[in-house]
Amino acid sequence: MPTIRPATAADLPRLHPVVERAYRGDSARQGWTHEADLLSNTRTDLATLATLVDGDSRLLIALDxxxxLGCVNIASRGDSLAYLGLLCVxxxxxxxxxxxxxxxxxEATARETLAATRIEMTVIxxxxxxxAWYERHGYTRSxxxxxxxxxxxxxxxxAVLTKPLFDQQQLP
Structure with a gap:
């Protein structure tokens, strides 16, 4: 089971190639979820990733x-809304x-750190x-x-997908 923790600036040079492999180019085609057939430019850069590790945003990384191994970004959009992006493995x-x-x-970070009660994302x-994968994980098209x-x-x-976030202790 991987360890998941917030990324630091020191992690970004090792994370950037993982993001690019997951989203773009021939290497992305090894996986089932990529944009390589739709887009050919780079997905992001180190400067953009650096903006995701501070402020109202958290960049989480999975490590072995x-x-x-992968990452996800979660950011506050205000009014108890969080945005999920840059999910890749x-x-x-x-x-x-x-x-x-x-x-x-x-989702736990959105609830516990950003005080979000709902989350949204966008998918091409x-x-x-x-x-369909996100829908199997509780997200719905808005x-x-x-x-x-x-x-x-x-x-x-x-497409904008949304999901309500509940405190896990409140679930039956």
């Missing part, structure tokens, strides 16, 4: 010893439960299999769509 390790563990850690609407954050041609649309 010193090896980074090294493509060679996908479908092994690490993503599920990262989501659980992100063409990624039907990924949306009916809202947003434009992809970077202008591309042809344009992509993001």
């Amino acid at each position: 010893g010193d090896t980074i 090294d493509p060679a390790l996908q479908a092994g439960g690490i993503g599920k563990q990262l989501i659980a850690a992100a 609407d063409q990624r039907v299999e990924l949306i 009916g809202e769509t947003r434009p992809f954050p970077v202008p591309i041609d042809p344009p992509l649309t993001m």
Whole structure:
């Protein structure tokens, strides 16, 4: 079972290649959830990752010893709303439960650290299999769509998924 903890600035040079492998290029195609067939540019950079480790955002990483297996970002959007993004697992390790563990850690962080009662995320609407995976984990389509954050041609649309967050002690 991996260890999940907040990332530090020192982790980012080792994390960045994992993110790129998971989202883009031929290496991403080893896994089942990637954007390699839709996008060819880089997913992120070190400067952007650095903005996710401070303030109203937490970047959580899954580790096996010193090896980074994946990550997830959870950020406050105010009004008891958290945003989940950048969920990824090294493509060679996908479908092994690490993503599920990262989501659980992100949701706990949203509740306990950010005082969120609900969470949202955006997923490229063409990624039907990924949306179905999130739906199996309690997320539902809100009916809202947003434009992809970077202008591309042809344009992509993001589906907004939401989930209420309950205190685990309140569940029956």
